[in-house]
Amino acid sequence: MQEGTPIIEFNDVNKVYPNGTVGLDNINLTINKGEFVVIVGLSGAGKSTLLRAANRLHDVSSGEILIDGQSIVTAKGKQLREVRRNIAMIFQNFNLVKRSTVEKNILNGRVGYYPTWKTIFGLFSAADKQQAAANLQRVNLGEKLYSRADELSGGQQQRVAIARALMQEPKIMLADEPIASLDPRTTVMVMDDLKKLNEELGITVVVNLHSVSLAKQYASRVVGLRAGKLVYDKQIGDVQDGDFDEIYDGKNQEVKEA
Numbered sequence: 001m002q003e004g005t006p007i008i009e010f011n012d013v014n015k016v017y018p019n020g021t022v023g024l025d026n027i028n029l030t031i032n033k034g035e036f037v038v039i040v041g042l043s044g045a046g047k048s049t050l051l052r053a054a055n056r057l058h059d060v061s062s063g064e065i066l067i068d069g070q071s072i073v074t075a076k077g078k079q080l081r082e083v084r085r086n087i088a089m090i091f092q093n094f095n096l097v098k099r100s101t102v103e104k105n106i107l108n109g110r111v112g113y114y115p116t117w118k119t120i121f122g123l124f125s126a127a128d129k130q131q132a133a134a135n136l137q138r139v140n141l142g143e144k145l146y147s148r149a150d151e152l153s154g155g156q157q158q159r160v161a162i163a164r165a166l167m168q169e170p171k172i173m174l175a176d177e178p179i180a181s182l183d184p185r186t187t188v189m190v191m192d193d194l195k196k197l198n199e200e201l202g203i204t205v206v207v208n209l210h211s212v213s214l215a216k217q218y219a220s221r222v223v224g225l226r227a228g229k230l231v232y233d234k235q236i237g238d239v240q241d242g243d244f245d246e247i248y249d250g251k252n253q254e255v256k257e258a
């Protein structure tokens with residue numbers, strides 16, 4: 001990866017949950033603009049904790065996290081909202097409003113740009129409606145604009161979630177095990193969509209995955225966590241078969257081969 005402009009920087013980040021569990025143990029990691037980073041590691045390694053810290057879905061215990069040079073750890077109020085606008089996130093369970101139309105769900109991605117009262121009444125601009133349709137087209141679901149979200153398959157719902165995330169015009173897309181509840185065919189579609197927005201829109205993508213083979217297929221860089229520590233970090237060209245024993249410690253073969 002030739003680009004070297006940092007967009008996410010973790011400096012000495014620690015996270016200890018209130019019950020004493022260590023989620024992150026002194027993480028130092030710089031992700032550059034345009035990278036497609038896959039985070040791998042056993043269940044409980046700290047992958048979700050890392051992603052959630054990056055957009056401050058939860059606070060860290062110590063350390064600094066910079067998003068495009070700005071601290072998300074100390075930002076408050078309007079400043080925090082502005083930093084967060086740059087970061088979209090998709091989840092394993094899609095988080096759509098099931099009884100709403102696809103269009104309304106996608107427009108919800110725009111709420112950070114409107115006063116709350118306008119979003120309550122659904123007062124979105126014509127330009128945003130056009131953009132919602134265009135983003136749905138981008139994930140190849142153009143014909144589903146007026147369908148109800150719960151009429152769609154899991155893979156389709158995840159792609160609507162991606163279209164919704166794009167409404168934020170994010171610089172960064174975080175995806176927390178986005179394909180965990182999908183079959184292999186729809187998995188490929190969702191991963192292809194993420195790859196496409198990375199390549200065509202220049203969005204930096206960070207994805208948590210259990211599957212090492214998918215990591216190898218899509219990542220430009222693979223980062224491994226074990227017990228909250230960063231134990232692996234390589235550009236995809238340097239990844240070797242057998243490397244993942246470091247992360248998986250010889251256990252969990254079925255995860256490695258998934």
Ligand SMILES: Nc1ncnc2c1ncn2[C@@H]1O[C@H](COP(=O)(O)OP(=O)(O)OP(=O)(O)O)[C@@H](O)[C@H]1O
Binds near residue numbers: 019047050
């Ligand atoms: N809210 C919480 N309170 C206490 N401990 C937590 C909490 N959330 C996560 N943990 C613990 O922190 C550690 C890291 O969890 P995390 O969910 O980040 O791992 P993960 O790598 O994403 O796992 P998975 O692949 O299963 O999603 C685990 O030991 C987990 O039990």
